[in-house]
Amino acid sequence: NMSVIHIAGTNGKGSVSAFLCSILKEAGIRTGMFTSPHLVDFRERICVDGQMISCEEVTKLGNMLLEEDFGTVPTMFDYCLAMALLYYRDRQCQAVVIETGLGGRLDSTNAIGVPEVTVVTKIGYDHMAVLGDTLDKIAAEKAGIIKAGVPVVIAPQESEALAVLQRAAAAKGVRARCVQEKDLQGAKALQPGLLGAYQRENAATAMCAAQVAWTRCRIEKEKMKTVIARGIHRAVWPGRMEILSTEPFLMVDGAHNSNGIHALRTSLEELYPEEKFHFVMGVMADK
Secondary structure, eight states: OOEEEEEEOSBSHHHHHHHHHHHHHHTTOOEEEEOSSOSSOGGGGEEETTEEOOHHHHHHHHHHHHTOOOSSOOOHHHHHHHHHHHHHHHTTOSEEEEEOSSOSTTOGGGGSOOOSEEEEOBOOSOSHHHHOSSHHHHHHHHGGGOOTTOOEEEOOOOHHHHHHHHHHHHHTTOOEEEOOHHHHHHHHHTOOSSOSTTHHHHHHHHHHHHHHHHHHHTOOHHHHHHHHHHHHHHOOOTTSSEEEEETTEEEEOOOOSHHHHHHHHHHHHHHSTTOOOOOOOOOOTTO
């Protein structure tokens, strides 16, 4: 009995999820959010209305699942997803925002049923050993979440990725709702609660997804606009251009691939023109 919004992509999944959950919370809809990886605490992966699952619930559900014989060997991610779905059921969530872990086509989250709407955020180069070494190959894996009869919202993309996603939507007989310049300007006017020029794309993508989902539910248009505006403005998502201190200035950001680094640079140049920065970076070998 839960409406599902399913999100895939390389960059922006977490931010789009945060915007969407903020919008749904403003609408008074009890909403679960499943994201990965976590930043500080494992429990961040499983939230309801912005509140993390308790340690006691993690222990109870985790032990219950570990005692089950599934006839296969679930991954850690599989267990996390199962735990989340059971928790959302127990909490009587009306909607859940589910973020893929890796890719889309073969991701565990792609087995949870038919969503209300699917969303594909910005696609870039990441996990290439698994997903492929070109944008069109990576996009084809992400496009695996697109389903017949389910509208898909597509964030601004490189041309080769966009072409793959649009073909996948056409093959499933669904019309893709691509985020346009007017959507970006509309999101900018709402003053997103998350810093960074790139967050306008994420806010616009969440805004379009909410509009598509609610149009199907026939929610009154003016009420929808008000709720979306408040949700976009009040959204919170730690670790994305998050200012921890102003004196001295200290910001943290989770940019983890070339697209993320470019977005960070563009945003810093816009927010702090002519400023010089010292960077402390941790980078994995495959990056």
